[in-house]
Amino acid sequence: MSTIETDICVIGAGSGGLSVAAGAVQMGAKVVLLEGHLMGGDCLNFGCVPSKALLAAGHKAHETSEAAFGVAGHEPSPDYAAAKDHVQAVIDEIAPVDSQERFEGLGVHVIREFGRFISESEVQAGAHTIKARRFVIATGSRPFVPPIPGLDTVEYHTNETIFDLRERPDHLIIIGGGPIGMEMAQAHRRLGSRVTVLEGAKAMGKDDPEAAAIVLDNLRAEGIEIVEGALASQIKGSDGSVTVETKDGASYEGSHLLMAVGRAVNVDKLDLEKAGVEYDRSGVKVGDDLRSTNKRVYAVGDVAGGAQFTHVAGYHAGVIIRPMLFGLPAKARKDHIPWATYTSPELAQVGLTEAEAKEQHGDNVFIAKAEFEHNDRGIATGQTKGFVKVMVVKGKPVGATIVGPQAGELIGIWSLAIANKLKMSAVANMIAPYPTLGEINKRAASAYFTPKLFDSALVKKVVRFVQRFGRP
Known part of the structure; x- marks a missing residue:
């Protein structure tokens, strides 16, 4: 049994764990990374990456079958095994970025063993005992399988x-x-x-x-x-x-x-009781700073008990780097985190839904909406199904819903606006290339101002005054 002393011990080599390890080691910290299964975690091997690759194969087959724009469609002959070859090829192409070799090249000490706590400041992984100033639990989640009879x-x-x-x-x-x-x-x-x-x-x-x-x-x-x-x-x-x-x-x-x-968080193999870390079925109990009841121990991603998305794990990694490396305070927010379902049409959300916004803000909510059927790029490409809906309170977006083509791409601007507490005027003032689907976000922002400008008696009175008495 060997003993390793380090600054940071990261348990789990998924999105969150890899982001912490890469960031910390490149800024001078000593890092040990433990992974008992596959580098890259669920997202690379079983989740986001393979599912989007399989959806792309399905989309290609569907596109082939549809007649449109003067081009005849024909019955596709999808090869399911070949589609799975595509899925594996995508995984294989991305895998080197998450590989043990890359992280060892950065200076991370990678140990391919599951880790479990043996005290408040020690973790055992195979034949190794790791003593660290800080620990990061980034063990993710697994499919939840309910106990259905049979x-x-x-x-x-x-x-x-x-x-x-x-x-x-x-x-x-x-x-x-x-x-x-x-x-x-x-x-x-x-x-x-x-x-x-x-x-x-x-x-x-x-x-x-x-x-x-x-x-x-x-x-x-x-x-x-x-x-x-x-x-x-x-x-x-x-x-x-x-x-x-x-x-x-x-x-x-x-x-x-x-x-x-659904998903079940991976906490059962960690022996968290020995570390004084409280948890429940939703994950490790953490504060806004993502610290657990043991101040040495942080949790990020799915196991932190919040939204279970790869990009959330990456965001959490950025939050905890500040206090761990620089001693600076940092807190995780939830209001600007987007998510998307990559069906066709796609559905994306950030912040509050319409129902949530009305529940929290009542009559102070204004719903600004724009339809894809009025977007020129959507008309040109035959993608007119869907809309953008923005929930606005006191001139600032508090949530946005998009259903339609490339919703997962289009939602980013509303995440940016909410994250930086921008007003609707910031999006309305944006110039989007014509014709693009992105113009629909500008149209939604403009929809917020339309009644204020065109239905206002005061605005009309000012315009008449200027036209009558202003300089020619």
Whole structure:
């Protein structure tokens, strides 16, 4: 057993852990990084990267099938195994950025073992004991698999196994109607599978209902069966067949099953009690500074108990670097964090939804809205479905919802505005190239000022006065 003393010990080599390790070591700190599974974590290997790669393959097949702009469409012949080759190729191309070799080249001491606390200032990883001034828990999350009777008797997939499947499912049943379920539903439908989504409550229930309805209508139009209020009560199956029974007595039969009902944080192997770190099923209990009940220990990303997005983990890493390396105070915010579901059309959100804004601010909320059907680039490319909706309080955006083409790209400007407490005039004054989808954000900002300018008796009186008495 060897003992290693270091400034910072990072547990977990996903997005958050890698960002902390890279930033800290390049600014002069000694860093030990522990990873008992795959470098790059869930996002690179099982999550964001492979899912977007598979969606891209599905999009290509769908694009081929549609006749548009004088070009005839034809029945696509998607090769499911080749699509999975594309997924793996994308992972392989990105992997070197997250590799052990790269981080060792930066000066990080990488140990490929799981870490667990043995005291408030020590972690054991394999044959190593690491003593550190600061620890960062960045262990992420894993698929949550509910205890549905019969599930343990059938073969099922999660996001950790579905990308290894080489034979296209004839009929994929997905339990869970959130972002993961909907993205995988569309990808598989466009690659030739029949798809049924069973959601115990409301599909895309955490999103703005007006925006979610547009996505769900489009998915149904593509042939995806989406059943809401369908709580799974029993699962049965045999080779090549699985049957899901729901509490309302309905039964759904398919060839493959994907569980997509949520995430469980990875805290069970850490022995946090020995470190004096409090936690619950949602993650490590941290303050706004992301410190746990043990002031030596920080938590970032999914395991910090908040929004479970890769970019949040990266943001958290930037927050804790300041106090760990420079002794400066820093707190994590939540109001400017965007997220997106990469279906077609995409759905993106930052800050408060319309319902949340009205609940918090009442009649002080102004809803500024612009439709893609009035965006010239959208008209030219046949992408007119959707809208931008901005929640405004006292001249500043407090939230934005976008559903439509490239919503995940377009939401960034509203995150920028909220993060920097900009007024709507900052976006209205922006000049966007013509014609671009980005003009819709400017149009939404302008919609905030329209009634103030065109419906104002005072404005009209001033204009008449200037026209009558002003200099020619």
